[in-house]
Amino acid sequence: MKHLVQRAIKGDADAFLELMEQNSLSMYKVARAILANDEDAADAIQDTILTCFEKLNTLKKPEYFKTWMIRILINECNKILRHYRHIKMPEFMPEQSIGDSSMAEIEFKQMLELVDEKYRVVLILYYVYGFKLQDISELLDINENTVKTRLVRARNQLGELYFGHSQNEKCHTARKKEGMIL
Amino acid sequence: MSKRKDFYSVDHRSDKASDRQDENKIRETLNQEFDLPDVVDRAKSDAFERIRAQAETGKKIRNY
Numbered sequence: 190m191k192h193l194v195q196r197a198i199k200g201d202a203d204a205f206l207e208l209m210e211q212n213s214l215s216m217y218k219v220a221r222a223i224l225a226n227d228e229d230a231a232d233a234i235q236d237t238i239l240t241c242f243e244k245l246n247t248l249k250k251p252e253y254f255k256t257w258m259i260r261i262l263i264n265e266c267n268k269i270l271r272h273y274r275h276i277k278m279p280e281f282m283p284e285q286s287i288g289d290s291s292m293a294e295i296e297f298k299q300m301l302e303l304v305d306e307k308y309r310v311v312l313i314l315y316y317v318y319g320f321k322l323q324d325i326s327e328l329l330d331i332n333e334n335t336v337k338t339r340l341v342r343a344r345n346q347l348g349e350l351y352f353g354h355s356q357n358e359k360c361h362t363a364r365k366k367e368g369m370i371l
Numbered sequence: 372m373s374k375r376k377d378f379y380s381v382d383h384r385s386d387k388a389s390d391r392q393d394e395n396k397i398r399e400t401l402n403q404e405f406d407l408p409d410v411v412d413r414a415k416s417d418a419f420e421r422i423r424a425q426a427e428t429g430k431k432i433r434n435y
Contacts, residue, residue, distance in 0.1 A: 202426035206419055214404065217411050231414035238418035242425075293403035300400050316401045344393065352393050 194251035205245065208254075209238050216262055218317050222301055222309035223266040233265040240265065255318065260328060263310075303350040308343035311336055 190211070196204035216237065220230035240261050248257050290298075301309050314320045314328065322340075326333040348354045407415065 202422055206422060209415070209419070213407060213411075213415055217407055218401070227408045227410050231408075231411040234411060235414040235418045238415065239421065242422050289409070291405045294405040294408070296400050297403060297405070300397070312397070313401065316398045344390075344397070347397060348393055352396070354389070354393075 190254070191251050194248075194254045198245055198248060198251065202242075205242060209241070212255075212258065215313075215317050216258070218297070218313050219259060219262055219310060220266055221298070222313045223263070224269060225302075225306065225309075229266075229269050233262060233269055236265045236268075237262040256320075256324065256328065259314070259318065263328060300347065300351060304343045304346050308339045308346070311339045312343050315340055 190208070193204045193208045193211075197208055213234070216234050217230055220233045220237075221227065224230050224233060237258070241258055244261070248254060301312070304312060310329065311325060314325045315322075320328070322333050322336045325336045329336070406412070
């Protein structure tokens with residue numbers, strides 16, 4: 190990937206497009222986690238690709254490409270959320286039918302939907318991108334302990350709602366974990 | 372005393388094993404590969420076309 194980034198920075202559009210192709214699914218996962226619908230995720234991803242292309246010359250170190258790109262994507266998602274707040278829409282657009290979706294996509298969406306909105310993006314950045322807690326804290330501009338708490342709570346919600354662990358069964362462990370980090 | 376020790380060690384191990392299993396399943400589910408939804412794929416292709424056009428013609432891809 191580093192080689193592709195270097196070529197892209199030098200102005201190789203094909204290398205840039207290859208980079209975006211390689212990252213498109215994980216970008217979608219982040220956008221979906223923040224925006225909760227595919228139409229807005231599509232807008233965010235399109236704007237992110239165009240913005241990355243326009244600002245590629247501002248990227249100083251190729252090794253920071255992934256973080257740089259995700260920061261742009263999160264900004265684009267936040268712009269869309271601000272837009273909705275500005276026009277005071279009560280809800281997001283209704284989701285299209287999932288008739289054409291693969292089982293993998295359905296499972297992915299179902300798992301995300303079981304978790305509170307504010308915990309979703311932390312899950313994706315941690316489990317899909319493999320970012321460290323400190324990186325996530327910087328990307329989302331929140332305290333590192335808040336990242337830890339959100340991750341623990343997301344896991345607990347999935348434990349209960351996805352894996353079917355009873356509240357009592359996990360309660361002791363959850364309290365212990367949260368107590369350590371709050 | 373020994374019973375108490377056993378209780379804690381067994382409980383701790385099973386909790387940890389269960390956490391690890393859950394964690395693996397979360398990681399696996401979130402990392403599954405699938406095709407982009409159509410609307411997202413179209414948006415991506417549109418951005419790619421604009422970039423290719425700019426690379427060929429040098430014209431700006433967006434007007435602000």
